Amino acid sequence: MTDYDEQVRKIVSLKRYETPRDGYFEDFLSEFQQRRRRELSQKSSTALFLERLATWFREIGSIKWVAGAGVAYAAVMVAILMWPAGPGTVPDSNRAPASFEGGQAPLIPAEETTEDAPELKF
Amino acid sequence: MSTEPSSEPASNIDAEHDRELVRRAQAGETQAFDELVLKFSPRLYGMVYHMTSNKEDTHDLLQDIFAKAYRSLKRFRGKSSFYTWIYSIATNMTLNFLKKRKRRVAWSLDDVDSGIQNDEAMVDIAHAANPRHQSDVNELQKKLNEALLSLSEDHRAVVTMFDIQGIPHAEISKILKVSEGTVRSRLFYAHQQLQGHLEEFIR
Numbered sequence: 001m002t003d004y005d006e007q008v009r010k011i012v013s014l015k016r017y018e019t020p021r022d023g024y025f026e027d028f029l030s031e032f033q034q035r036r037r038r039e040l041s042q043k044s045s046t047a048l049f050l051e052r053l054a055t056w057f058r059e060i061g062s063i064k065w066v067a068g069a070g071v072a073y074a075a076v077m078v079a080i081l082m083w084p085a086g087p088g089t090v091p092d093s094n095r096a097p098a099s100f101e102g103g104q105a106p107l108i109p110a111e112e113t114t115e116d117a118p119e120l121k122f
Numbered sequence: 123m124s125t126e127p128s129s130e131p132a133s134n135i136d137a138e139h140d141r142e143l144v145r146r147a148q149a150g151e152t153q154a155f156d157e158l159v160l161k162f163s164p165r166l167y168g169m170v171y172h173m174t175s176n177k178e179d180t181h182d183l184l185q186d187i188f189a190k191a192y193r194s195l196k197r198f199r200g201k202s203s204f205y206t207w208i209y210s211i212a213t214n215m216t217l218n219f220l221k222k223r224k225r226r227v228a229w230s231l232d233d234v235d236s237g238i239q240n241d242e243a244m245v246d247i248a249h250a251a252n253p254r255h256q257s258d259v260n261e262l263q264k265k266l267n268e269a270l271l272s273l274s275e276d277h278r279a280v281v282t283m284f285d286i287q288g289i290p291h292a293e294i295s296k297i298l299k300v301s302e303g304t305v306r307s308r309l310f311y312a313h314q315q316l317q318g319h320l321e322e323f324i325r
Contacts, residue, residue, distance in 0.1 A: 004313075004317050004324060005313050007324040008285075008313045008316045008317055008320060008324070009285050009313070011262070011266065011320055011323055011324070012266065012270070012281060012285040012286060012316065013285050013286055014262075014263075014266065015172055015266065015270075015286045016168065016286045016287065016288075018171065018172075019164075019167075019168075020167065020177070025160060025163050025164060025167075026160075028159075028163055028181070028184070028185075029156060029159050029160055029163070031185065032156075032159055032185060032188055032189070033152075033156065035185060035189060036152070036189070036192065039189070
């Protein structure tokens with residue numbers, strides 16, 4: 001450190017003697033306490049609930065990750081299952097239930113019906 | 123530039139007692155936090171005041187700093203000391219405040235406090251440091267304020283912490299989250315600038 005540096009430091013360090021009046025810090029604390037009470041009373045019940053919830057999650061430790069992952073997985077599955085099909089969605093014919101349409105030929109040929117079955121003789 | 127200030131606040135503070143106070147405050151005991159306020163407000167006042175050079179700004183800012191620390195206390199994990207943690211909050215908030223104040227058109231050097239120009243200790247020490255200028259404490263104080271305000275906020279922060287408050291380089295680097303080398307180079311550059319402003323008071 002040069003002599004000039006030392007001189008500068010000595011002069012600048014005079015600033016440390018600039019302190020507030022006696023009793024300032026006690027008054028400062030009183031003002032801070034008032035402010036804290038005011039802020040606490042202004043906090044909405046929702047904010048308090050969220051804060052308590054956050055505290056609870058913090059306190060339960062590592063189990064929160066397991067619980068969180070489980071809840072997230074369940075939410076995704078519910079969303080997939082419940083998601084409604086949009087109006088432009090084309091139905092997949094492979095997945096559609098079987099149905100009979102009048103214009104088509106019956107699956108069983110006419111000669112195999114009971115009315116035309118050969119008569120059995122004993 | 124290797125001389126460390128004689129006072130080492132970080133090592134002198136009762137870290138264990140602080141941890142206990144923090145733990146109690148985190149559990150919701152407001153009195154424990156009040157103790158921390160009383161313990162740290164004088165040091166933080168010094169830091170903020172020497173950065174802003176204005177008592178009203180310092181008072182308001184200090185209230186905001188403790189309010190923020192109180193709200194964030196649950197997130198404090200104790201990786202650093204409470205002293206370093208709250209000093210970091212104070213420094214960041216002060217630097218942000220100074221950036222905003224710079225944009226305020228109405229603010230000028232006239233808003234700088236005159237300080238404690240009639241304080242006997244100041245007069246004595248000014249005399250001891252500069253016997254030739256013993257009658258000119260006011261002038262010295264004015265020049266000193268102007269010189270400090272001529273520095274950039276980052277440089278003023280290290281000068282305030284190292285030269286005025288006596289915080290060691292290593293602690294400043296933790297507070298500002300920069301390397302010790304950066305702290306030292308900022309100090310070196312700041313001292314060079316200050317020499318120019320305070321030339322008439324240097325023997």
